[in-house]
Amino acid sequence: MTLVTLLLVVGVVFIIAYFTYGKFLEKKLDVDPNRKTPAIEMADGVDYVAARKPVLLGHHFATIAGGGPIVGPVSAAVFGWIPAVIWIVLGSIFVGGVHDYTSLQASIRHKAQSIGTIIKEYIGNRGQTLFLSFSIATLILIVGVFVILVRDTFVSVPEAATSSMLFIGLAILFGILVNQVRMNFVVASIFGVIAMFACVWVGNLFPLELSGTTWVVILLGYSYVASVLPVWILLQPRDYLNSFLLYGMMIGATIGILFANPVIKMAGYTGFHNNTLGYLFPILFITIACGAVSGFHSLVSSGTTAKQLDNEKNGKFITYGGMLIEGFLAVIAIGSVAYLSQADFAARLAELGGPIPTFSAGIGFLMSSFGIPEAVGTTFVALVASAFLMTTLDSATRLGKYGVQEFAEGRSKFFSNQHISTIVIVIGAGALAVSGTWNKVWPLFGSANQMLGALALLAVSIWLVRKGVKAWFTIIPMIFMFIITLAALGVLIYENIFTGEQPNYFLAGSSFVLLVLCVFLIIEAWNSFTNTKDKDTTVKAS
Secondary structure, X not given: OEHHHHHHHHHHHHHHHHHHHHHHHHHHOOOOOOOXXXXXXXXXXXXXXXXXXXXXXXXXXXXXXXXXXXXXXXXHHHHOHHHHHHHHHHHHHHHHHHHHHHHHHHHHOOOOOOHHHHHHHHOOHHHHHHHHHHHHHHHHHHHHHHHHHHHHHHHHOHHHHHHHHHHHHHHHHHHHHHHOOOOOXXXXXXXXXXXXXXXXXXXXXXXXXXXXXXXXXXXXXXXXXXXXOOOOOOHHHHHHHHHHHHHHHHHHHHHHHHHHOOEOOOOOOOOOEEOOOEEHHHHHHHHOOOOOOOOHHHHHHOOOHHHOEOOHHHHHHHHHHHHHHHHHHHHHHHHHHHOOOHHHHHHHHHHHOOHHHHHHHHHHHHHHHHOOOHHHHHXXXXXXXXXXXXXXXXXXXXXXXXXXXXXXXXOOOOOOOHHHHHHHHHHXXXXXXXXXXXXXXXXXXXXXXXXXXXXXXXXXXXXXXXXXXXXXXXHHHHHHHHHHHHHHHHHHHHHHHHOOOOOOHHHHHXXXXXXXXXXXXXXXXXXXXXXXXXHHHHHHXX
């Protein structure tokens, strides 16, 4: 099979799913285009601001994409390309897309409140406390593992480091020009896009070579500063400009695949066990988190996106459609290495030091088929990947700050301070960044992230059941997510203690804490569903 055939098949399947299963979900959620959304009803010009459909898609997609749909699929390719693609396609359609869409709609029906607030309403204070604990732990893991990935990328591709640092300055300048100078938005956008490509050119001329330790310190400092700055200075302009980068990279990669039309040489299936990652089940399903399903998306859907949706009808396009686009990006990531033999893939992964440089080199090679110099294409893709990794860094740090502040509310004024709450996230992430390599921390991040997804599906399932909806389309994915999370955490505890040259008690202990939280949350879930059934029985009897 060729990569062109694979992309065409996946693309057609996703389009069919959008117009069939997406429409089914729309009916189940009782979407009403005439019902006012919080962005309209509660407009304040600050947080609740209605956005046009394509604009909101850009914001939402830039926020959820990050580096996950690249890192996970490339890493999981050690099991072969067939299991990875099957999970990406089925996961995006029946798990991830459902998770993102229902999280958005549940939030909209509750005045754009977060999933944590919805859990408090339907499960209680203890459920919210457990959810916040898990959210904070997950966000620390996200920041920690993405610091490792950006560090490795900058060390392997120093040209991308220069471009990324320049891009931060560009985003700040763009924010000032639009929000303070009031420059025409279209003119500013044209300037921003041209300047982004200039950053790539300068990066190729002046690579910034620093040690991995130095980059960890710089990235943690950046995460802190970005978290406490007003959003209009850095986060908002980065998200907006990043969307152009990602679309450009996806278009370039697709054209490159069409021109090169390489044959898939990678093994379709290498076996149930791999020496690097472990067992296909459950490790495949936590390695490929973003690209199939990601609990982090529920924080975005019920956070900023729900406050900007102008019409309920557009929710399917933004979230379900956005998840399918991310799934397509994940398949492109598989394609960036699938033209290699399994041995060549393993050698390149080891030589370049991680999945991001490996992905960048693969797409750079494919883009060279239509005239772009391979070195320029590789640097451009590395910039795109690192830019989205850094977007996840600053967004996750800010969300973690909010989580710590919400957890500390009524408990501690000290930790309610935005600087202290941010430092908590940064210190935790820093500890993770020095505790192991990306391939050691990534499964722990994937487990926590998938558990967060199970909790979001739990919240929307209870909401739907209370509304009298037969919510099998959320309950079945929720049960599956709980199962893979418990199994994965058990495997991680065993592997970090009993396998390897030296036990990694930090990662084993972190896995154990998450496992305990999982058990308590499953108990809460059972009690919640039991209470829901009891209430339904009482209502029917009356």
